[in-house]
Amino acid sequence: MLRFLLIVLFILNSSFLNAQENNLNNKITKNLRCLICQGQSVYDSDSEFANSLKLVVEEKLNDGLNEKQIYIFLKEKYGEWILYDPEFNKNTYFLWLLPILMFIAGGAIIFKLFYIRKN
């Protein structure tokens, strides 16, 4: 009975680990742009390039690389264009800060119009 339970536990555990790895694999390939097909992620594409890239991501995960390390590896090969989620650097800081700036500016307008005028 104990042996049976252990086997069931082992199977469940390994399938859970597999599912976790697959989720991470999917998450990474969804954030990678298929460079030879327009407007598609590597995850969505079935091109030769995308299929090879999916295998590379799987290999790198098996080698023990984490998500960030895989992005760095691919960025070095293909440039930042391969990432859908651009990183915060001197070329993208405006892109990241613009919504916050607009939010603050909007808040200031509202504050000025309603709060200060009432007082």
Next chain:
Amino acid sequence: MKLRIFPILLIVFFITIFFIFYKGLQNSNIYTPVVNIEKNIPSFKSKIFSTNEKISSEQIFKGDKFYLMNIWASWCVPCRDEHPLLMILSTQKNIKVIGLNYKDNKEKAKIFLKELNNPYDKILLDENGTLAIEWGAYGVPESFLIHNNKIIKKIIGPLNEDLLLEIKKLAE
């Protein structure tokens, strides 16, 4: 006076945004690879096409010789077009042409070489396309001119007469 500064600032803000987006419209949204940046060649191990033996990149690219690493496949039509130019390059003493057979059927690849001749000093096997990714390639044909373990020129698409001359000049 205070009231006037605010609308002016707002207009300036929107004009700035307009120009940023207008400039953004002119950028190409098609991937344009950088081809003239010197990069180190990747370190890898691969099977040799003819013998299936494993070979490392250090054993292939030695010293200060020039190598042209060409990614090809028998199913790729432009590869057929550039093949005569590779044959010319293979006669050059200072350049060694290395082939990377990409996602191909081995028998068909052999027929391809029998039909058009073999310009390659060595042919490596890339059965699932992962080695091409290590090289930063995204399709076939693609070629890399290598000197001192560095990629000095990347050619995307088939070779042509002009590129052939450029390669010969670079390798002088």
